[in-house]
Amino acid sequence: MADIIRCNLAIIGTGIAGMAASIFAAERGMSVAQAGNTGMLAYTTGYFDLLGAIPASEEGGKAVGVTNPFESLPALLAANPEHPYRFVDETDMRAGFRAVTSFLSDAGLHYVTAESGNFEVPSPAGTLKRTWSVPSTMSPAVNMLADAEECVIVDFAGLKGFSARQIAANLSPGRAGLRSETVKLPGKGGEVFTENVARMLETPKGRESFAEVLAPVVGDAKWLGLPACLGIYRPDAVLQDMQERLGVTIFEIPTMPPGVPGIRIKEAFEEAASGMDLHLFRQQKMVYEGKDGDLFKLRVVGTSVEREIRAERVLLATGRFLGGGLSGERTGIRETVLGLPVEQPESRSGWHRLDYFDQRGHAVHRAGVRYDETLRPLGENGKPLDARLYAAGSVLAGADWMRMKCGAGVAISTAFKAVSNMTD
Numbered sequence: 001m002a003d004i005i006r007c008n009l010a011i012i013g014t015g016i017a018g019m020a021a022s023i024f025a026a027e028r029g030m031s032v033a034q035a036g037n038t039g040m041l042a043y044t045t046g047y048f049d050l051l052g053a054i055p056a057s058e059e060g061g062k063a064v065g066v067t068n069p070f071e072s073l074p075a076l077l078a079a080n081p082e083h084p085y086r087f088v089d090e091t092d093m094r095a096g097f098r099a100v101t102s103f104l105s106d107a108g109l110h111y112v113t114a115e116s117g118n119f120e121v122p123s124p125a126g127t128l129k130r131t132w133s134v135p136s137t138m139s140p141a142v143n144m145l146a147d148a149e150e151c152v153i154v155d156f157a158g159l160k161g162f163s164a165r166q167i168a169a170n171l172s173p174g175r176a177g178l179r180s181e182t183v184k185l186p187g188k189g190g191e192v193f194t195e196n197v198a199r200m201l202e203t204p205k206g207r208e209s210f211a212e213v214l215a216p217v218v219g220d221a222k223w224l225g226l227p228a229c230l231g232i233y234r235p236d237a238v239l240q241d242m243q244e245r246l247g248v249t250i251f252e253i254p255t256m257p258p259g260v261p262g263i264r265i266k267e268a269f270e271e272a273a274s275g276m277d278l279h280l281f282r283q284q285k286m287v288y289e290g291k292d293g294d295l296f297k298l299r300v301v302g303t304s305v306e307r308e309i310r311a312e313r314v315l316l317a318t319g320r321f322l323g324g325g326l327s328g329e330r331t332g333i334r335e336t337v338l339g340l341p342v343e344q345p346e347s348r349s350g351w352h353r354l355d356y357f358d359q360r361g362h363a364v365h366r367a368g369v370r371y372d373e374t375l376r377p378l379g380e381n382g383k384p385l386d387a388r389l390y391a392a393g394s395v396l397a398g399a400d401w402m403r404m405k406c407g408a409g410v411a412i413s414t415a416f417k418a419v420s421n422m423t424d
C-alpha cells in the first residue's frame, strides 16, 4: 500500500504559479504536497513580466506598448474583460511580487522590481522588452541603454541562438557606442551550452580563465554584455568577481530557451523547499482520484514508490499546452487533470486567425479553465466545482501572455490571490 501524506494544500504543478503558491502557503503556515516538472520555467528569460502590451482590438490595428502596468490595467480590462487581472488588484500584484522576489533573494537570486514604470531591457534577439522585475545580473542593462559610453557585447564560438552581432545591431539605432565580439572559451570545442559555462564559473579557476579570454576584447569599454551564464547558485557574486577582474560593468542578456535563468530559479526553489513544510515531488505527476470525505484524494505517480495525498484544498497550477495542463485534441481543448470545462473557440478552425502576426492574437492562446472571482474553477453548470478547489497561472482562461507580456504576472498574482482566498 502506498504511503499517505496528509496536508492542508496539494499544489499540482511546479512552474512559476506553483512555486509562488508554495511560497505564499508557507507564509501562511500551511502544509503542502506538490508535484510537477519544470514546465515553462525552463523557458523563462528570468524577466518577470506584469503587463507589457495591450493587443490590438480591431483588424489591422497595432498592439500598444505599456509603460506603466497599473495605469494601463483599466485599458487592458476594457479591451479584454475576461483577463484574470479582473480578479486581482494592484495590492495583490505588488504583494505577490514582493514575496516571490524576496524569497528568491534569500535563496541568492536578487531581483530588481520596477516601482512605477516598466523597465526596458534587451530580449535574446536584442529587441527591447518591457518588463516589471529583472534579475539583478540583468538590471545594469537599463543604465547601459541610457548611457553613451562604449559597450561591448560578447558571444562564444559554438553557442547557438545568441548572436552578439545581432543584439548590437538591433540595439544600435537607439544606443550609440556598441560593438560585438566573439570569443573562444578555453577547452570548449564544438557546441557550447550556457549551463556548462555557468557551472564552470562557479569556481575561481573557471572565472580566472574566463577573465583571461574576455580581457583582450573588453579593452577600454565601460560596459560588457554577456549571455546569461554567470553561475547557477550565486550569480551576483560571480558577476561581482568578474567585474573586479575585468574593471568593467557587466550585465547579462537572456539567451534563447531553455536557459540558465530558469535553472537558477528551479534550483533555488528546490533548495529552499527542504526548509519548508513541503513534500515536493520533482519530475512527477499528480492524478486526481476523487474525494475521501472532505479531503481530496490524489496520487503522485512517476516513480516506483507511489504516494497518496489527502489534501484539504487543491490548487491547479498545471499551465497550458507546454506545461501539460491543457491538451489540444481533435475534439477540442481538454483540461488534463480533472476534465474541467475549458473556455475555447467552438471549433478548431477558430483557434488561429489567418494571419499569424495578427496583432489581436489568436483565440487558442486565451483558452483555459473558467473560474469565479475567488479563482475556483467552474463546472458545466457555471458554479464552482468544489468550494476548496482553486486554480492559478496560465491554465486560467483569458490571458494571452505572449501578446500581453503578462506571463509571470498572471502566475504570481493569481497564485497570491488563490492562496489568500483559501485562508481569508
Ligand SMILES: Cc1cc2nc3c(=O)[nH]c(=O)nc-3n(C[C@H](O)[C@H](O)[C@H](O)COP(=O)(O)OP(=O)(O)OC[C@H]3O[C@@H](n4cnc5c(N)ncnc54)[C@H](O)[C@@H]3O)c2cc1C
Residues within 6 Å of the ligand: 012, 013, 014, 015, 016, 017, 018, 035, 036, 037, 038, 039, 040, 041, 043, 044, 045, 046, 047, 048, 049, 050, 257, 284, 285, 286, 287, 317, 318, 319, 320, 322, 323, 324, 325, 336, 337, 392, 393, 394, 395, 401, 405, 406, 407, 408, 409, 411
Ligand atoms: C519561450 C518562452 C519565453 C517566456 N518568457 C517569459 C518572460 O520573459 N517573462 C515572463 O513573465 N513570462 C515568460 N514566459 C511565460 C511564462 O513562462 C509562463 O507564463 C509561466 O511560466 C506560466 O506559469 P505556470 O506555472 O502557470 O505554468 P507552467 O510553467 O507551464 O507550469 C505548469 C506546471 O504544471 C505541471 N503539471 C501539469 N500537469 C501536471 C500533473 N498532472 N501533475 C503534476 N504536475 C503537472 C507541469 O509539470 C509544470 O510544473 C515565457 C514562456 C515561454 C514558453
